[in-house]
Amino acid sequence: MEKLGKSIxxxxxxxxxxxxxxxxxxxxxxxxxxxxxxNESTNSPVWQSNSDYYPDLVPKTGEK
Structure with missing residues (x-):
C-alpha cells in the first residue's frame, strides 16, 4: 500500500x-x-479562441 502511495x-x-x-x-x-x-481572463488568447470557436457557449464581453 505504501508503494502505491509513492507511485501516485x-x-x-x-x-x-x-x-x-x-x-x-x-x-x-x-x-x-x-x-x-x-484577473483579466477575457484578454487571454485561449479565451478569445474559445469565444470565436464556441460563440454560443462563451458570453460576450459585458454580458452576464
Missing part, C-alpha cells in the same frame, strides 16, 4: 512538472497564465 505521488509530481513546462514554453499558455494572475 510520483505521477502527480510528474504531471505538475509537465504542466508547468507547457506553460513556460508555450507562449499562448504563458500569456493566458499571466492574464489569469492579473
Amino acid at each position: 505521488a510520483i505521477m502527480l509530481a510528474s504531471a505538475a512538472l509537465i504542466g508547468l513546462l507547457v506553460i513556460l514554453f508555450n507562449p499562448t499558455y504563458r500569456k493566458t497564465a499571466v492574464c489569469i494572475l492579473k
